[in-house]
Amino acid sequence: MQKTGPTLDNALSAGDGRYAIVAARWHAELMDALITGASEALSSRGAKESQIDVLRVPGSFELPLACDQAAQSGKYVAVIALGVVIQGETPHHDYINMSVAQGLMQAGQKSGIPILFGVLTCHTMEQALDRAGGKVGNKGEEAALAAIEMVNLLRTITGN
Numbered sequence: 001m002q003k004t005g006p007t008l009d010n011a012l013s014a015g016d017g018r019y020a021i022v023a024a025r026w027h028a029e030l031m032d033a034l035i036t037g038a039s040e041a042l043s044s045r046g047a048k049e050s051q052i053d054v055l056r057v058p059g060s061f062e063l064p065l066a067c068d069q070a071a072q073s074g075k076y077v078a079v080i081a082l083g084v085v086i087q088g089e090t091p092h093h094d095y096i097n098m099s100v101a102q103g104l105m106q107a108g109q110k111s112g113i114p115i116l117f118g119v120l121t122c123h124t125m126e127q128a129l130d131r132a133g134g135k136v137g138n139k140g141e142e143a144a145l146a147a148i149e150m151v152n153l154l155r156t157i158t159g160n
């Protein structure tokens with residue numbers, strides 16, 4: 001399958017604001033790849049190490065609360081939520097995925113700070129590997145690039 005993802009305007013920079021990467025602990029190796037992808041994307045667009053905070057939560061279900069608090073803290077220009085949810089034998093993953101997607105969207109709307117959805121919702125481990133630096137790209141990197149685009153867009157809209 002061909003790699004897909006956003007093509008960001010090369011002129012866009014991370015600016016001088018701080019970014020929070022909020023990352024779940026489940027599926028540790030995949031998570032490491034997503035965090036690295038996101039951090040490198042921010043660095044490649046000019047963010048210094050001091051502008052990137054990596055905050056860990058136990059599992060993806062805990063992402064919305066942590067992202068909500070990070071967004072409301074006033075410290076960050078964007079919050080990047082990263083997680084990996086892989087389908088199990090029960091519908092557990094469906095409840096996690098729906099809660100996380102809705103919770104992140106609501107937190108973003110409430111705070112006015114971009115909260116990016118970098119959560120893999122996969123049927124198989126193979127699908128997850130493909131999206132964590134494999135043949136379909138790195139969704140952590142994509143979420144970080146989307147964060148930069150949103151930060152620049154909000155600056156344009158608000159004039160700040």
Ligand code: DLZ
Nearest residue numbers: 024026058059060061083084085086092
């Ligand atoms: C319980 C659980 C399961 C079964 N699977 C995953 C998963 O694939 N990915 C993930 O990030 N978290 C998983 N969790 C943990 C939940 O997200 C949550 O941390 C616990 O239910 C405690 O609230």
